[in-house]
Amino acid sequence: MTRKPRERKKIRILVAKPGLDGHDRGILVLARAFRDAGMEVIYSGLLPTPEQVARMAVDEDVDVVALSLLNGAHMTAFPRVKKLLGKMGGGEILVVGGGIIPEDDKPKLLKLGITGLYGPGTSLEEIIAHVKDRVRKERWKER
Template sequence: MKERRIRILVAKPGLDGHDRGALVLARAFRDAGMEVIYSGLLPSPEQVAKMAIEEDVDVVALSLLNGAHMTAFPKVKRLLEKMGGKDIVVVGGGIIPEEDKKKLLKMGITGLFGPGSSLEEIIEHIKERVRKERWKE
């Protein structure tokens, strides 16, 4: 059976208009063969979770550069679980201090890519996580 293409939501929650990274990633994911949905700017965590469920995505990729990752990322994750999206892979990126990374990893939010991460590394991480998630099923 042919495997379904990875559907990914690229989302930028919070008061932060700096979308360069998110738009670059969206293009890179598309060129890597994924189906990409972009949240647009300033969605609330609720809107991100709702969009993820409605669009039936495999992955939510969160990008935040304003330092609010410790509130926004866990909130999206919790909402997804509550709305029946426990199997949706959540990855994140931004300027995230080491101590915060540990806490986020514990919640199952992985990747946590910082400035200068390569596109290839990010894409590989996502593919790997989706493979594992699908294998569980």
């Protein structure tokens, strides 16, 4: 039986915490939620450098990288991952982020194409919908 191409597609997502941050509750919940939503989930493990995260994303050929930081270093680490993805030939890989992100920081991150920026307590459904939506539109060019 032949399937429509779209049905063969499964979102591949890397969930990662770049830098020195062990607060992994949120990212572990998200990893499970993404998996239950039918995505292929790869987890970076704790304490990778932004370089290691970007390398993993490119090597694993993911559609999207989901970053989480609760230690206040997002303005350094998130843009760094994004920039390195471009350098390593993964410029088309989408980047979403979340954690403790003050309002003032959000416009700067959004401008770099790092979206989502959800805080604690955001509904899992909302985050999943955002990831699916971006992947369909920007990676799979669906309307």
